[in-house]
Amino acid sequence: MLAAYAARLSADDPLSGLEIGDRPEPEARDGWSIVRVHSAGLNHHDLWSLRGVGLPADRLPMILGCDAAGTDADGNEVIVHSVVSSPGWRGDETLDPRRSLLSELHPGTLAEYVAVPTANLVPKPAELSWSAAACLSTAWLTAYRMLFVNAGVTPGATVLVQGAGGGVATALIQLGAAAGYRMWVTGRDEQKRARALALGADAVFEAGERLPARVDAVMETVGAATWSHSINSLQPGGTVVISGATSGDAPAKAELTKVFFKQLRIVGSTMGTRAELARLTALMAAEGIEPVIDSTVPLARANEGFARMLDGAVFGKIVVTTAIG
Template identity: 40%
Template structure:
């Protein structure tokens, strides 16, 4: 089968599109003919180094994806359009047993710890294949598995977002940030976003953002306070780190909640502990989500409450160009790989 895989670490030169063995479906698994995947920041990280993530080369890239089931133990599943939950879990550890498989001590992620989704075929446990609503195409279905699921957990499981609350989303245009805007608006929140791009700010307003802040990090808190009458926001969604972290804390109302899932520009910012305890702020770390959260997200999509925007499509043969597009940071919406 054709697949995009890494032969080493470095730049796009280590990515090859060529032949790899078709995975052999095991009992309890479904074999999926892949139709689409999307590009995520972690794909760039794996290409660059993959440091700290146990993996072996060559390795097929791609964390999320969607396609059609071709083989299954249950014949009724064959032909079903599905999106993939990318976490492979043990099902036996204390976290799996208490219904939090996303915390599984032995979780492996497609495209990180093992072969991923940028291939003509993928075989995963049947429970990892969730049906796509008719309203979504394959690229939109693929987009749900990482960014949208991550944003969903950050907003609901961690920050416990309530209708009528105010949310600040940093770095609109990034996958998780864009998903957070759409989900929070669908949940009845007032949403502010930040961006240094006028074009991305305009796109965000078109998707429902109540305000877009174009300011350096140290000026963002003042802008937020002006928008909220000096109160601050209830929830911050942040995945940038570095100097943004301190600014994000200053934007919160007393008792406010901040959820973080990344550190694009730095993972060792000032903790600002006095602010944290004096204002009784709540800080939540989050990554991905559980299959039951994924199912609820898909229900919202089926009801027309969320539709992932796709910025551009690339064929599998042009995966290097897709990676360069993400690195350029000009996208608004997901970058899809058509397989």
């Protein structure tokens, strides 16, 4: 079958290890299902894998990809939940210290077929297109948990999203606006700020700009470059929810004095559970929310999507489609 996979690792030139070619089809086994992939989503996780983060050389070659929507062996339309818990684990799978994502221990979704634990399959609502469904398992699920599980705020609250263009950021804007939050967004690019307004943001600001008022919560994925601004933007008792650090994880100032003096909460957030993914899909179907799709490429040209993601020119999600889909 055709697949996009990591053949080599390079911290400095991640795309040099990406290959698109033939890989063995997955074999059926107890407790797992074979899904025919219709569409898959790209994530920064795929670039980190090509850099060797979370993917050691002894696991190569490894098919990349975490997100997918397709059909199982019985013809059911499904969405793949990419968090794979260890044998015997019970409860929130994101808290399993031995958990993994597809493409770390098990081959990923950037292929014509993928094997996943049967318990990881979520029914795809008919209201969601294949491309929309392929966006949900990583970025959108991360945004759902950040906003509705970990932020500790209710509709009407003001929420700041750091960074205007990525998949998590656009998901946060759309979900927050649909749920009645007042969404403020920062961004370095004027065009991306304008597009954030069109998505439902109430106000946009340049990166690092002083805000007209303090916010109830900050959704942080940028890391070191925006950390001080995030802390300074919170009202006393506010919350920073952090799910990533694309600019690095060592800010110039930890802002510890402000954290304890203002009694701020810092909450780490990673992905979400299968149950949360099911609730997310139901919400999107009921509210008619369509994920922002930056571009769509066929699997045979998946390298073009990777290059676009690496360049940082993306607004929304990049979707990869298979010929058999």
